[in-house]
Amino acid sequence: MDLRRGPWTLDEDLTLVNYISTNGEGRWNALARCAGLKRTGKSCRLRWLNYLRPDVRRGNITPEEQLLILELHRRWGNRWSKIARHLPGRTDNEIKNYWRTRVQKHARQLRCDVNSEQFRHVMVQPWTPRLTERIGGAVAAAAGTGAPSAVGIGRFGTDDSSTAGFPSNSLPRLPPPLSPSAAVFEQAKFCVVGGGADGGCGDECFNQVLAGCDLSPEGPWEDGGDIWLSH
DNA sequence: AACAATCTCAACCGCACCTAG
DNA sequence: GCTAGGTGCGGTTGAGATTGT
Incomplete structure (x- = not known):
C-alpha cells in the first residue's frame, strides 16, 4: 500500500478523530489500517498525541511553565x-521545540553551555524575582477584578527568602497572597532547585507538590509572556 | 514592495525497549 | 533464548510564517 507522508489533511484528521472516539487509541498500526488511513501507525500516534488529542494545550508557554x-x-x-x-496538556514535542528554539538560543547569546551551572545560575537567579514579581502583578490584577481570594502557602509567602536555594539578596519577598498555583509552583521549585541531597526535599516531595500545581492557561498568567524575551 | 534572514513547529527518522509467539 | 512487530523517545528536518533590511 502506498503510504502518505507530510502534512495531514483535514479529512485525515477527521477520520482519525472519529475512529479513536469510537474505538479508542492504541494498537496504532492496526488502527491506521482499520481506519483506512494511508499512514503508518507511528504517524497516526504522533498526530493524535501532539495535535488532535482534546486535552492538548496550544499557545504560548507561560512563564510558570518556562521556569x-x-x-x-x-x-x-x-x-x-x-x-x-x-506540564498538563503540553507535549514532549512542544517542550523539545521550545527548548531548542528559545532556551538554546539564549544560551548561545550568553556564550555558555545550556547544561552548565553557569547557565543555570545566570538564568534562574535573575528570573526568579521577575517571575515572583509577575505573579504578584497577576494576583493584584485578579484581586482588583473581584476574583476569588488567593491563599499563600507558609514559608513561601513570607519573609523567608533564604529558601529555594537562592541567595537571600536575589529572591525578593514574595508578595502575599500568592495564587494557589503560583504558591504551589514556588514550593515545587524549591524541591527541584534544592535538589534533594543538596538541601531540597527530593523527588517524592517534588511529585507530591507538583500534583497540586495548577498550570492551566487561566492563570495566574494571562498574557502568555516569555521570560526570555523580557530580559 | 521585494528579498533575505530568522524563527516556529509539525512531521519524520532511527534507535531502544517491550512483549508475544 | 530468539525473532518480529508494536510502541515510545529523542534528534533532526523542512515548509511556512514572521521579521528585518
Whole structure:
C-alpha cells in the first residue's frame, strides 16, 4: 500500500478523530489500517498525541511553565516526555521545540553551555524575582477584578527568602497572597532547585507538590509572556 | 514592495525497549 | 533464548510564517 507522508489533511484528521472516539487509541498500526488511513501507525500516534488529542494545550508557554521546564531539564536532562508529564496538556514535542528554539538560543547569546551551572545560575537567579514579581502583578490584577481570594502557602509567602536555594539578596519577598498555583509552583521549585541531597526535599516531595500545581492557561498568567524575551 | 534572514513547529527518522509467539 | 512487530523517545528536518533590511 502506498503510504502518505507530510502534512495531514483535514479529512485525515477527521477520520482519525472519529475512529479513536469510537474505538479508542492504541494498537496504532492496526488502527491506521482499520481506519483506512494511508499512514503508518507511528504517524497516526504522533498526530493524535501532539495535535488532535482534546486535552492538548496550544499557545504560548507561560512563564510558570518556562521556569518549570528549566528546572526539570536541569534535573532530568533531555527527558522530554518525562518533563511533559509534569506540564498538563503540553507535549514532549512542544517542550523539545521550545527548548531548542528559545532556551538554546539564549544560551548561545550568553556564550555558555545550556547544561552548565553557569547557565543555570545566570538564568534562574535573575528570573526568579521577575517571575515572583509577575505573579504578584497577576494576583493584584485578579484581586482588583473581584476574583476569588488567593491563599499563600507558609514559608513561601513570607519573609523567608533564604529558601529555594537562592541567595537571600536575589529572591525578593514574595508578595502575599500568592495564587494557589503560583504558591504551589514556588514550593515545587524549591524541591527541584534544592535538589534533594543538596538541601531540597527530593523527588517524592517534588511529585507530591507538583500534583497540586495548577498550570492551566487561566492563570495566574494571562498574557502568555516569555521570560526570555523580557530580559 | 521585494528579498533575505530568522524563527516556529509539525512531521519524520532511527534507535531502544517491550512483549508475544 | 530468539525473532518480529508494536510502541515510545529523542534528534533532526523542512515548509511556512514572521521579521528585518
